[in-house]
Amino acid sequence: MPDKKNYWTQQRPDGKWESKREGATRASKVTDTQSDAWAHSxxxxxxxxxxxxxxGRDGKIRERNTYGKDPYPPKG
Known part of the structure; x- marks a missing residue:
């Protein structure tokens, strides 16, 4: 089940970068650069x-940031 609070930044087949809410069919923002799309996400x-x-371009998660309550806070 998608968590609609999460946003993904990924490259599109046309070479542009998109910021997309998890579970959405359309991108919330499409940009020419990865940094602009990542900032929006x-x-x-x-x-x-x-x-x-x-x-990243290879489809693997390069970075992730949590902005709410982290489900697994580190101890200590």
């Missing part, structure tokens, strides 16, 4: 107290 995840995920 972090901003939206901050507003919803969710997580922002950054996928």
């Amino acid at each position: 972090r901003e939206k995840a901050t507003e919803t107290k969710g997580e922002a995920f950054l996928k």
Whole structure:
């Protein structure tokens, strides 16, 4: 089940970068650069107290930031 508070940044087949809410069919923002799309995803995840995920060109998660209550806080 998708968590609608989370936002994903990934490259599209046309070479542009998109910021997309988890579970959405359309991108919330499409940009020419990865940094612009990543900034938008972090901003939206901050507003919803969710997580922002950054996928690299290879499809693997390169970075993720949690902006709400972290489900697994480190001890100590």
